[in-house]
Amino acid sequence: xxxxxxxxxxxxxxxxxxxxxxxxxxxxxxxxxxxxxxxxxxxxxxxxxxxxxxxxxxxxxxxxxxxxxxxxxxxxxxxxxxxxxxxxxxxxxxxxxxxxxxxxxxxxxxxxxxxxxxxxxxxxxxxxxxxxxxxxxxxxxxxxxxxxxxxxxxxxxxxxxxxxxxxxxxxxxxxxxxxxxxxxxxxxxxxxxxxxxxxxxxxxxxxxxxxxxxxxxxxxxxxxxxxxxxxxxxxxxxxxxxxxxxxxxxxxxxxxxxxxxxxxxxxxxxxxxxxxxxxxxxxxxxxx
Numbered sequence: 001x002x003x004x005x006x007x008x009x010x011x012x013x014x015x016x017x018x019x020x021x022x023x024x025x026x027x028x029x030x031x032x033x034x035x036x037x038x039x040x041x042x043x044x045x046x047x048x049x050x051x052x053x054x055x056x057x058x059x060x061x062x063x064x065x066x067x068x069x070x071x072x073x074x075x076x077x078x079x080x081x082x083x084x085x086x087x088x089x090x091x092x093x094x095x096x097x098x099x100x101x102x103x104x105x106x107x108x109x110x111x112x113x114x115x116x117x118x119x120x121x122x123x124x125x126x127x128x129x130x131x132x133x134x135x136x137x138x139x140x141x142x143x144x145x146x147x148x149x150x151x152x153x154x155x156x157x158x159x160x161x162x163x164x165x166x167x168x169x170x171x172x173x174x175x176x177x178x179x180x181x182x183x184x185x186x187x188x189x190x191x192x193x194x195x196x197x198x199x200x201x202x203x204x205x206x207x208x209x210x211x212x213x214x215x216x217x218x219x220x221x222x223x224x225x226x227x228x229x230x231x232x233x234x235x236x237x238x239x240x241x242x243x244x245x246x247x248x249x250x251x252x253x254x255x256x257x258x259x260x261x262x263x264x265x266x267x268x269x270x271x272x273x274x275x276x277x278x279x280x281x282x283x284x285x286x287x288x
Contacts, residue, residue, distance in 0.1 A: 008099045012043075012092060019046035030082065037089050044085025044092075055080055066131045069209055070138065087127045091120055138179050142208055145180040147242035150216065154235040163220060164197060183207055198224050212242050 023042035032038050055064075055077070063083060068076040098116040105112070149170060156166035171188055174181050183204055190200040198221055205217040216238055223231050 004099050008096050012096055015043045019043050035086055040089040041085045044088035047088055048084055070134055090123055094120055094123055141179040142210055143245055145178050147246045150239040150242050154239055158232045212245050
């Protein structure tokens with residue numbers, strides 16, 4: 001087992017040295033908090049390039065759709081590569097760790113090998129599962145912030161501002177660092193960069209992928225193209241609907257929090273049960 005560990009370690013170090021200089025600048029934009037093994041991602045990129053991986057399978061397309069929702073369509077292919085490289089690097093790193101533990105144990109049985117394989121498979125699965133969790137958190141964050149934005153926009157438009165000016169004022173006055181307000185800033189940045197206002201709003205709806213935002217953008221676009229004297233009234237109705245959406249999102253969060261509390265409560269219950277039952281069991285067995 002020691003020989004296996006040394007072999008894996010040597011291969012790991014060779015791959016790291018070969019890939020480090022080639023891909024360091026490529027991964028420079030990545031957030032260390034999001035990618036814990038950022039420094040090892042070049043290993044995965046090196047392997048993917050060497051096997052000439054095409055990223056064209058049905059599985060890749062499904063991953064890219066999720067990544068597109070998180071990072072935007074423009075950078076979806078880049079982050080698809082990073083996702084694969086991160087997964088490969090994690091698996092290789094865990095192979096190194098499990099082989100080290102096996103070498104430290106001296107003699108490895110079949111149970112440990114099965115456990116190590118299960119661990120590697122679980123790691124690959126949870127790397128993909130993390131994308132779903134990020135998408136879920138993103139959607140929840142947008143749902144919680146959007147009703148407040150609609151209300152502010154409605155008040156400013158009712159006061160005489162245009163949609164774009166009201167949108168800009170809300171973004172400028174904003175103190176929150178949340179997903180929705182990042183997307184709102186992207187809209188302003190796109191329009192200032194020369195993109196048509198209608199197209200910027202459409203792209204905003206596509207990035208968020210939430211029905212309430214799609215309906216909201218449809219109303220805004222109709223007002224831009226044809227005019228709508230009832231814009232404020234319609235936005236007020238949509239604002240009320242969005243508050244119902246927020247209540248539902250908050251309710252789901254509360255239910256999830258309650259579910260998460262069940263496990264520690266079960267542990268506490270077992271601890272109390274042991275404390276209460278142990279003296280009785282000892283007394284029955286004649287120990288005390």
